[in-house]
Amino acid sequence: MNASINGRDYTFEPGETILQVARRNGIFIPTLCHFRPLNHKPGTCRVCLAEVTDRNGHTEMLTTCNTPMEEGMRVNTRSSRVRNMQRLQVELIFADHDQDCAACARHGDCELQDLAEFVGLATNRFASRLSHDRPFDNTMHGMVRDMSKCIRCLRCVEVCRKVQGVAALTVDGTGTGAHIGVGMAPSQNTSACIQCGQCTLVCPTGALAERDENDEVLNYLSNPELTTVFAFAPSVRVAIGEDFGLPPGENVEGKVVAALRRLGADIVIDTDFAADVVIMEEGTELLGRIRNGGKLPMFTSCCPGWVNYAEKHCPDILPHISTTRSPQAVSSSLVKSYLADKMGIPSRRIRNISVMPCTAKKDEAARAQLYANGQPDTDVVITVRELSRLLRRCGVDLAALEPEPFDNPYMSDSTGAAVIFGTTGGVMEAAVRTVYATLNHKELPGVNVVPVRGMEGLREADVDLGEEHGVIKVAVAHGLGNARKLVDQALAGESPYTFIEVMACPGGCVAGGGTCRVKQNYQPHAIERQKGLYAIDSAMPHRQSHNNPQVISLYKDYLGEPNSHKAHELLHTHYTDRSKVQTESISATKKKLTLTDYSA
Numbered sequence: 001m002n003a004s005i006n007g008r009d010y011t012f013e014p015g016e017t018i019l020q021v022a023r024r025n026g027i028f029i030p031t032l033c034h035f036r037p038l039n040h041k042p043g044t045c046r047v048c049l050a051e052v053t054d055r056n057g058h059t060e061m062l063t064t065c066n067t068p069m070e071e072g073m074r075v076n077t078r079s080s081r082v083r084n085m086q087r088l089q090v091e092l093i094f095a096d097h098d099q100d101c102a103a104c105a106r107h108g109d110c111e112l113q114d115l116a117e118f119v120g121l122a123t124n125r126f127a128s129r130l131s132h133d134r135p136f137d138n139t140m141h142g143m144v145r146d147m148s149k150c151i152r153c154l155r156c157v158e159v160c161r162k163v164q165g166v167a168a169l170t171v172d173g174t175g176t177g178a179h180i181g182v183g184m185a186p187s188q189n190t191s192a193c194i195q196c197g198q199c200t201l202v203c204p205t206g207a208l209a210e211r212d213e214n215d216e217v218l219n220y221l222s223n224p225e226l227t228t229v230f231a232f233a234p235s236v237r238v239a240i241g242e243d244f245g246l247p248p249g250e251n252v253e254g255k256v257v258a259a260l261r262r263l264g265a266d267i268v269i270d271t272d273f274a275a276d277v278v279i280m281e282e283g284t285e286l287l288g289r290i291r292n293g294g295k296l297p298m299f300t301s302c303c304p305g306w307v308n309y310a311e312k313h314c315p316d317i318l319p320h321i322s323t324t325r326s327p328q329a330v331s332s333s334l335v336k337s338y339l340a341d342k343m344g345i346p347s348r349r350i351r352n353i354s355v356m357p358c359t360a361k362k363d364e365a366a367r368a369q370l371y372a373n374g375q376p377d378t379d380v381v382i383t384v385r386e387l388s389r390l391l392r393r394c395g396v397d398l399a400a401l402e403p404e405p406f407d408n409p410y411m412s413d414s415t416g417a418a419v420i421f422g423t424t425g426g427v428m429e430a431a432v433r434t435v436y437a438t439l440n441h442k443e444l445p446g447v448n449v450v451p452v453r454g455m456e457g458l459r460e461a462d463v464d465l466g467e468e469h470g471v472i473k474v475a476v477a478h479g480l481g482n483a484r485k486l487v488d489q490a491l492a493g494e495s496p497y498t499f500i501e502v503m504a505c506p507g508g509c510v511a512g513g514g515t516c517r518v519k520q521n522y523q524p525h526a527i528e529r530q531k532g533l534y535a536i537d538s539a540m541p542h543r544q545s546h547n548n549p550q551v552i553s554l555y556k557d558y559l560g561e562p563n564s565h566k567a568h569e570l571l572h573t574h575y576t577d578r579s580k581v582q583t584e585s586i587s588a589t590k591k592k593l594t595l596t597d598y599s600a
């Protein structure tokens with residue numbers, strides 16, 4: 001079929017929209033609400049306008065994202081009428097928008113600012129017409145929801161419902177009062193939201209963002225009475241380079257260590273060390289459950305988004321979740337006990353600063369279970385995006401730094417098993433390596449557990465644990481929509497699995513809700529980051545958690561053995577049924593959401 005755009009002829013397939021044909025042929029039409037990665041095209045922003053003349057010579061101004069191309073159509077995307085209409089539309093969006101760019105979470109990284117530049121917005125005739133009474137919700141530890149910045153593209157609603165299966169978000173209000181709400185809940189913190197942050201990856205503006213805690217970090221760094229201990233998660237080293245122009249997946253571990261030291265960090269340790277400790281504890285717990293008839297399948301516990309989901313949405317599964325704390329929580333607890341003892345630093349003077357790919361880790365740090373002596377184990381958590389901002393604020397160019405090694409004598413050694421915690425399937429693989437060796441007194445042949453690798457939403461494997469336990473079935477799920485299927489199976493008593501890994505974010509931490517964002521895209525670099533982690537793993541001198549020399553010393557000098565009384569006190573936790581408070585709002589929200597209707 002044939003039609004023309006801007007005077008040139010193009011062929012197209014029946015059903016293709018004008019926008020699709022234009023894009024396929026390299027013709028740029030601005031869009032805001034249209035979001036290809038999720039095939040989301042609600043047509044709410046009205047920016048993708050073009051003058052369209054049909055075969056009968058009838059001309060009208062149409063939105064190209066939802067207008068099918070037709071035989072003989074003539075489309076003009078560049079006429080002065082089109083440009084004036086697009087500019088007016090952008091002005092109207094701004095008229096309904098808090099325009100405090102300088103103080104906005106997305107300043108310099110904003111799709112609405114890009115659009116203003118594209119349409120050549122020179123003056124803003126309708127500034128300050130906004131009624132400033134839309135919700136500003138800062139009840140969450142992990143995120144902030146500022147509806148004065150919302151342009152109602154609904155990308156957040158789509159990702160929360162379609163990818164995560166959580167359905168926390170709805171459209172509330174009408175007309176100029178319309179905004180993204182949280183169903184019947186009084187606040188996002190008490191809603192169905194589990195603070196995974198996936199919506200912050202797709203929001204084109206500053207309406208949904210991580211809570212910025214960089215000033216807290218700077219306050220700690222500038223206080224000479226305090227010892228600041230920075231730790232960063234496995235996936236941070238293969239992600240943050242992107243924010244400084246380096247290729248996705250490149251390992252910048254040494255540059256991050258150097259950068260944190262430039263900021264003034266007193267001690268830089270590796271969260272990977274704690275991931276190895278998690279495997280020692282979780283692996284031992286799994287064997288204990290198998291031998292003693294404990295709750296099976298056992299689910300992993302290192303993802304706080306998943307733990308929030310279980311507590312809010314399916315509390316009956318809580319006894320199945322490992323009691324081992326996450327690597328962040330294990331690291332922080334050991335810093336204020338073991339490391340403090342070893343280095344002779346009073347724990348009250350230590351501030352743990354955790355760098356994570358995750359907004360839910362901010363929420364985890366505030367859990368009452370993870371406080372000791374009235375103080376949080378983890379004092380502040382910043383996301384990858386915040387660390388990038390902090391480095392820019394302090395004039396540190398990560399890309400230009402020479403790599404520096406971790407050198408803490410107690411908590412900086414790591415293994416290949418620990419670094420793959422950053423991707424879906426990694427915790428399972430690390431656990432299998434150690435559980436096999438524990439039972440068979442020899443290493444798992446070939447080291448890699450290939451069937452649990454990849455990006456399929458649900459994966460399973462048969463693992464031969466040797467003579468005593470034979471073959472067990474294990475499963476891996478990422479994205480909560482996928483996890484829910486395994487939860488329902490387990491609660492129905494029909495699970496064939498012994499051990500299940502769940503990571504809330506699709507892809508795992510490499511695509512966490514706090515990691516680097518790419519405009520108009522959704523996690524385009526997760527696979528490169530995953531490959532980066534596997535490359536680090538295969539090059540490590542030690543690839544099993546039980547072979548980490550500093551972990552061996554930790555148990556010998558301090559904890560005794562995995563799952564000892566002291567280990568339980570410092571490294572394990574418990575969960576709470578939080579569904580009661582929210583049951584009403586969660587079920588009401590879900591009931592009212594359909595595939596096409598987002599209204600509360």
Ligand code: SF4
Pocket residue numbers: 097098099100101102104105106107108110111112113149204205206207
């Ligand atoms: S969302 Fe974009 S346009 Fe709006 S205030 Fe923030 S930076 Fe400015």
Ligand code: SF4
Pocket residue numbers: 159160161164166167168169192193194195196197198199200
């Ligand atoms: S943080 Fe996650 S659960 Fe909460 S609204 Fe965003 S996508 Fe949904």
Ligand code: SF4
Pocket residue numbers: 149150151152153154155156157180202203204205207208
């Ligand atoms: S909060 Fe962000 S993603 Fe959601 S509708 Fe508003 S602008 Fe779009």
